[in-house]
Amino acid sequence: MNAQKKRLSKSILTGLAAIILPFGVQASSDSPKNMHQLYEDNCASCHGSDHGGFIAPGLNADSLKGRSPTALRSLIMTGSFDTLMPPFYGRLSDDEIRGLVKHLQTTPKQANPTWTIDDIKASIKVYVKDESTLPAKPTYQINSMDDVIGVAARGKYGRGSGSKAVFINSVTHKQIGEIPTGTAAHIIDYNPANPRWAYVKTDTAEIFKVDLYSMQAVRSVKTGFNGPGLGVSRDGKYIMAGSYVPHNAVILDADTLEPLKTFELEGVDPDGKMVSSDSGMIIGTPFADIFAIALENAGQVWVVDLKEGFPVTKIEKVGRHLHDAFLSHGGSKLMVASYDDSIVTAIDLKDRKIIKKLEAGCVPHVGGGSVVEVDGRTLGFGTNFGDCDKMVVSVWDLDKMEVVKQVPVSGGTESPAAHANAPYVAVDIISKDRRARTIQLIDKKSLEVVKTLDVGGHAYFPEYSADGKFLYVSAGYSGDEVVVYDSTSLEKVASVAMESPAGIFSHGRVRYMTRGLSPDEMKGAK
Amino acid sequence: MKLTILSGLLILGAVQSVNAASIYAGEAKAAAVCSQCHGIRMPSADAPFPPLAGRDADYLKTALKQYRDKTRKSDIMNAIAGSLSDDDISNVAMYYAKLKP
Structure with missing residues (x-):
């Protein structure tokens, strides 16, 4: 083929x-x-x-x-x-x-362009001047805001009228609103302290503050030229954004989007070389008033305290070319994927040091990661691009920090989805042939692939609805639809049309932190 | 007699599997060739390409054949249709005709 x-x-x-x-x-x-x-x-x-x-x-x-x-x-x-x-x-x-x-x-590769705190400040656009005029509750029928699921629709050309954040009621599978973003939407994050606010970041590093009650953007800011990194603090007061171009990160007031402090991303890499670095994942955690940010090329994770001066603790030698990460244990442990040495590094955010480096297939890309509790064990699931002979999804015991199993799958994978109430962990097969149309389902207990779904398009970024009853998958590229399955019977139940859908983000994530955990696990942590 | 019935069944079976295969083949070909510009159900809102889903199968076949023999001119479609066999054209036309836009 x-x-x-x-x-x-x-x-x-x-x-x-x-x-x-x-x-x-x-x-x-x-x-x-x-x-x-x-x-x-x-x-x-x-x-x-x-x-x-x-x-x-x-x-x-x-x-x-x-x-x-x-x-x-x-x-x-x-x-x-x-x-x-x-x-x-x-x-x-x-x-x-x-x-x-x-x-x-x-044209040679251009020097890292500047985009200063003043540029960021000047880029703020206000669409709704007086936020007190916004409705006090959702203007549409919905039982809980947890049921909102957001899809980053890239648009065929990565820009234009097809580029938007689309919000769906994950009980009825009907679209409830859409926010045009001009260029491809990439990440959608929700405010943990106030369910009405969402933040949408585009590939061109604009952030839109979205009022989910009235389904409109109220403000936007441009934090750089390219880069998807975005996190929201647990108190909902700050957001942090990071860029590939230029090599910086910024903490913003989550309410006004005013920049508060910028960070030049550079440091000594694991090989002893001083490098300027792309921003990898940025994450806020329910564990503490901090942000963690991965410096891709420097191989460092920085922990930023959300207090006067925003001081930084640098954790070095985390890995070679870091990318994304996920949280476990009430948000006190951070699992960071490292592309070039094919490991996931466990970091203790309390002591701010490396716990262990775990084997993670080939070129790990953990997406949002997944953590499930099975038979008294806390299991983490990690996907990887699989550019080598063995195509596996890694399963780790996150209490003991050891590899439990490398589950054979049919190709490279990019993002796992799990839910406390759903029996399977879904992974997207991304190998560039007919396999790219498929999603594979790993049984949580047997840790084996039990079913392959032919979704169509380039199927990726699976996500469960907040109640765990439905599995959403983007049939991206030319598939142009989001397909919805019953999470137990795996029957197709609905389809929502949009251009080049990619990442899917359930509002439920703010309650269960990492996909697969139950909200109780978070309560226990506090 | 038995043999006739049997062979009749075989032919029927063969015909059915050919039909099933052609839509499957049409889907694969559409995904690999046409949908890049025309999409599956709809092309991009910003794209200069017409939608194909739900169009009459005979119209699609005729158009593709005209593009292929260059009686209908389009730089890009003459080249793309030129890569399609008669079977490809039938399969793709049947697949798109059956899709709801």
Whole structure:
């Protein structure tokens, strides 16, 4: 199948090359400045404002060295199959595409641009001036705000009218509202202290403060150029955002979105080299008034105390190229994924030191992670991209901090979902062929795959409804729908249409902290 | 007699499995080729491409064949339809025609 697709794509490309070549018109006379704007307006949200890559590869003189301009032009026209890269045919003229290819092949990766606390402050937009005019309760029928489930719809082009945060009632599976975000929505976080507020972050690092009661954005702020990192403090007073471009993080007032302090992300990596670093995950915890932030390239986790001056405790040598993380044990333990050494590092947030490094498959990407309590054990589930021979989901005993099992699955995985009331842990298979349409379900007790669901599209980011009765999955890329299953019978019960849905975020997460735990576990911690 | 019935059944079975396979094949081909621009149910709100779901199967077949033999001109569609066999065209047309937009 994969080989067939590759052949097919190749034959289309060759066909296109054949029809493009005869045009043979001279390259566009557009200036580099215009081409830079074209790049910013069409490419930068995924490929990085600095041309260095973000969720898609870097596009610069170095990374595109030796690539055929004709092949690149065809790729831009048709898009890339099995990825988020859309076809720009009909959106950009042939001259613009030619100009872009030339521009990209001659432009080096740009220096880390500046985006200061003043830039952040100046970027605040206020859509609702007087928040006291907002309704006191939801303007739609819903039993509990926990039942709200948010979907980050990227939009086919990563921007435009398809890019929005879509909110669904996870009891009725009907859409209750949507917030246009301009560029691809990436992360949705909820305020633990006040159920009406949600925060939506885009790939271009804007944060929208959303009133879920009236389903509208009340404010927004631009915290950088690219980067999905976002966390909310347990008291709901602060949010913290981190960027890939530039290499910084900022703590904002959760109410006004005013920036309070910025942090330059740099440090000595595990190999002793001083590096400037992308921001990885940022997490607030019910355990304490702190934020934890992963410095991807520096391999450090910083713990920021939410008090005068926001002092930082640095935990070094956590791993090589950190990415995402999840919490356990009332939020006192943090499990951090490290790409390059294929481990998950357990950190004690109380003592602020490393507990242990655990084996985690190949290139672990834990998504939001999952923690379930089975037969007196606390089990953590970790997904990984699986770019190696053994394709497994790791299961760890988080009390003893040891590997329990490496569960064989059919491919690489990106995000596990679990719920205290649901029998299965769902993982998304992301290997780039027909397997990408599927979700596999691991039985919590036997720790074996018991079922494979064919969802369609590029199926990813499973999430349970707050009551655990339904499993939501994004049929992303060209699937263009969110599919809902009964979590026990695994029968399909509903579908909600939207463009390129990706991450799914249940409001219930603020009550159970990490997916799979029951809200009681959190009460016990306090 | 028995043999006739048996072979009749076999043919029926074969026909049915061909039908089932062609929609499956159409789905795979649509996912790999068409949906990149046209989407499955709908193209992107911002895309310059027409929707295909729920369109008449014969219309889709005719259009694809015209694109393939270049009696209908479109740079990109002439190239893409050029990569499709008669079977591909039937399968894809049947798949999209059966989808609800």
